[in-house]
Structure formats: C-alpha cells, structure tokens
Amino acid sequence: xxxxxxxxxxxxxxxxxxxxxxxxxxxxxxxxxxxxxxxxxxxxxxxxxxxxxxxxxxxxxxxxxxxxxxxxxxxxxxxxxxxxxxxxxxxxxxxxxxxxxxxxxxxxxxxxxxxxxxxxxxxxxxxxxxxxxxxxxxxxxxxxxxxxxxxxxxxxxx
Numbered sequence: 001x002x003x004x005x006x007x008x009x010x011x012x013x014x015x016x017x018x019x020x021x022x023x024x025x026x027x028x029x030x031x032x033x034x035x036x037x038x039x040x041x042x043x044x045x046x047x048x049x050x051x052x053x054x055x056x057x058x059x060x061x062x063x064x065x066x067x068x069x070x071x072x073x074x075x076x077x078x079x080x081x082x083x084x085x086x087x088x089x090x091x092x093x094x095x096x097x098x099x100x101x102x103x104x105x106x107x108x109x110x111x112x113x114x115x116x117x118x119x120x121x122x123x124x125x126x127x128x129x130x131x132x133x134x135x136x137x138x139x140x141x142x143x144x145x146x147x148x149x150x151x152x153x154x155x156x157x158x
Contacts, residue, residue: 006118007140011151015080015107021154023082027054033149050075065090073100080105095135097122101143117143
C-alpha cells in the first residue's frame with residue numbers, strides 16, 4: 001500500500017545557500033556531514049541533474065548494507081523543488097518497498113528557509129497501525145535529521 005507523509009523544517013540558512021548545498025554540492029557535503037555513516041558519494045549516471053544516479057558508499061559492517069543508490073527524480077530550480085528516489089539500499093531493507101522524497105524550499109527571510117518535504121513510500125508490511133506509525137516516523141526523521149546536520153554544517157563552514 002502506498003502511503004504519504006509530509007513534514008517541514010525551518011533552516012537558519014538563506015534559500016540560495018541551502019539550494020546550492022542540497023542540489024549542486026550534495027555529494028561532496030554528505031560525507032562531511034555524516035562521516036560515521038557515509039564514506040563517499042559517487043555520481044554514477046548523468047551530470048548531477050534530473051535523472052542522475054548517486055551511489056552512496058556507507059560505513060557499515062554488514063556487506064549487503066554498504067551502498068545506497070538514489071536517483072534524482074525531480075529538479076526544478078525556479079520552484080526550488082528537488083526529489084530523490086531510493087533505488088537500492090538500507091531503507092528498502094527496513095520494511096519499505098519504495099521510498100521517494102521531495103523537498104520544496106521557500107524563503108522566509110534572507111537567512112531562513114522553510115523546507116517542506118513529502119515522503120511517498122510503499123511498505124512490505126501489513127497495515128498494522130503501530131507498525132505504520134513507526135514507518136512514518138522513520139520516513140520523516142531521516143530527512144529532519146539530515147536538515148539539522150546540513151544547517152549546522154553550513155552555518156559553521158562559512
């Protein structure tokens with residue numbers, strides 16, 4: 001069954017700085033943000049734009065969980081919208097059959113951005129309400145944590 005969950009986060013960084021980090025510099029920034037999780041990010045298909053595929057090399061003990069492949073499925077610079085789909089990786093081994101996240105950035109002020117994100121996912125599990133609530137929290141907490149790390153990195157790297 002396909003489910004959808006939405007959330008938002010305020011980030012204390014201007015929209016253009018955040019957009020550049022999220023879209024243009026993502027593969028270079030992520031290993032610095034999460035050195036205990038991501039060793040490096042490779043662009044294995046495309047030019048970094050729509051349709052491009054990124055391969056995340058993860059720091060993990062288990063061989064089958066050492067990589068995650070994500071495809072850029074939405075990229076609209078005028079609307080500041082960016083979407084990724086997990087093609088293979090850890091999240092798909094934790095009860096999700098598909099996992100697609102779209103981010104939309106909106107300027108609040110010169111140094112603050114609102115990030116609206118929507119996660120569309122399909123689960124392998126039953127419709128058990130407790131399990132679905134857990135999966136919803138997992139779906140949004142990953143993105144929220146990422147933006148907290150990214151905000152901290154951008155505020156302290158300039």
